[in-house]
Amino acid sequence: MTAAVQVAIIDRPPDIALMPDESAVAAAAAALRTGVAALKFYEPAALVGEVEPVHQYRVTLRRLRAAIELLAGLLHGSRLRYYRLELPLLGHSAGAVRDCDALGELVRKNAASLDPAIARALVPAYQTISDQRVAALRQFAQMLHSPRYVKLIERLNSPLLRRIPAEEILAQRVPAMIRPVISGALRAGARLTAASSATAFHRLRIRLKRVRYTFEMLDVISGKQTSRALKRLKRMQEILGEQQDLVTTAIWMRQFARQPILTGDTLLATGAMLQLTTERRAEVAAEAFRLWQKFQQSAVLRKAQREIAERTGVRRQALHEEEGAA
Numbered sequence: 001m002t003a004a005v006q007v008a009i010i011d012r013p014p015d016i017a018l019m020p021d022e023s024a025v026a027a028a029a030a031a032l033r034t035g036v037a038a039l040k041f042y043e044p045a046a047l048v049g050e051v052e053p054v055h056q057y058r059v060t061l062r063r064l065r066a067a068i069e070l071l072a073g074l075l076h077g078s079r080l081r082y083y084r085l086e087l088p089l090l091g092h093s094a095g096a097v098r099d100c101d102a103l104g105e106l107v108r109k110n111a112a113s114l115d116p117a118i119a120r121a122l123v124p125a126y127q128t129i130s131d132q133r134v135a136a137l138r139q140f141a142q143m144l145h146s147p148r149y150v151k152l153i154e155r156l157n158s159p160l161l162r163r164i165p166a167e168e169i170l171a172q173r174v175p176a177m178i179r180p181v182i183s184g185a186l187r188a189g190a191r192l193t194a195a196s197s198a199t200a201f202h203r204l205r206i207r208l209k210r211v212r213y214t215f216e217m218l219d220v221i222s223g224k225q226t227s228r229a230l231k232r233l234k235r236m237q238e239i240l241g242e243q244q245d246l247v248t249t250a251i252w253m254r255q256f257a258r259q260p261i262l263t264g265d266t267l268l269a270t271g272a273m274l275q276l277t278t279e280r281r282a283e284v285a286a287e288a289f290r291l292w293q294k295f296q297q298s299a300v301l302r303k304a305q306r307e308i309a310e311r312t313g314v315r316r317q318a319l320h321e322e323e324g325a326a
Contacts, residue, residue, distance in 0.1 A: 014034045014038055014041075015038075016067050017034070019220065020221055023170070025164050032064070032067065032068070032159050035156065036064075036153055036157050039060050039064070040153075046140075057094050058091065058095055058098050065088075067217060070217070073177070074162055075160070083155075083156075090143060090149070093139060097140050100129055102248075103249055103252055106249050106277075110280070113276060121265040124262065128256060174312045178308060182305050185301065205241065208236050212230060212237060221312060222308070225304045225306075229303070232298070236288075239287060240288055242284050243285055246280055249273075250274055253277065257274070
């Protein structure tokens with residue numbers, strides 16, 4: 001049975017999971033192959049433009065990139081550079097489709113707060129978003145049907161790894177692997193204030209998302225502290241995601257308003273929507289900052305980091321004792 005057939009008959013995508021008791025190189029190769037299987041699971045429905053599969057395809061790409069960065073020390077330098085070049089390009093292509101879906105949803109949601117007569121004048125905006133989605137989906141499909149994409153999938157399925165002793169298990173590397181991930185997130189939020197730029201909030205969002213994916217990949221050794229951290233990370237991701245969506249919507253509305261063919265009513269509605277999203281963005285940014293302050297004070301990431309280090313240490317010791325007894 002071919003890999004393509006296997007993917008077609010499973011009813012849910014596989015999760016990228018790291019097995020600390022496996023050899024480091026085997027765990028790395030398995031994680032990348034699992035990421036490919038998950039991409040292939042969503043690919044058929046994403047190609048025809050189904051909203052949720054497009055979203056999940058993009059999320060899977062982000063998880064795969066997080067796995068590659070986490071496992072960077074195990075990957076051959078040339079292959080790591082290749083992944084870092086190609087995966088963001090693929091993510092941008094899928095993201096262009098997903099962004100249209102998120103934009104349309106947010107505009108409709110906020111339009112409900114406007115006077116109905118004003119909201120009706122936004123019809124040209126919806127049509128423009130729809131047209132942009134059609135174009136983005138066409139480009140996404142071209143990407144997935146290209147030799148470049150085939151080559152990427154092949155190289156993910158057959159990763160080029162560094163020469164590492166076969167007896168070295170992943171647990172030996174886990175504490176060092178997660179340290180920069182957590183430190184990077186804490187640095188991104190160290191100088192954050194309610195008045196920080198949208199770029200600063202977005203940077204924190206990206207770093208926290210990477211921490212979340214890392215913890216989820218190491219679920220097999222998670223404990224209470226890690227589970228608590230995951231819950232708080234999801235909440236932070238939700239509010240920071242809303243904040244970024246509002247920023248993106250405001251930028252798009254400004255660009256849309258520059259079209260010379262818009263009627264006065266549509267320009268008025270666009271201005272009202274822009275004001276609404278700008279005000280809401282300020283409210284969400286303030287709320288996100290308050291939530292981040294509590295997040296920092298709880299030291300939940302450092303506690304989870306220590307817990308994972310302790311648990312991997314226990315596993316290493318147990319395996320060492322088993323080898324000694326044998």
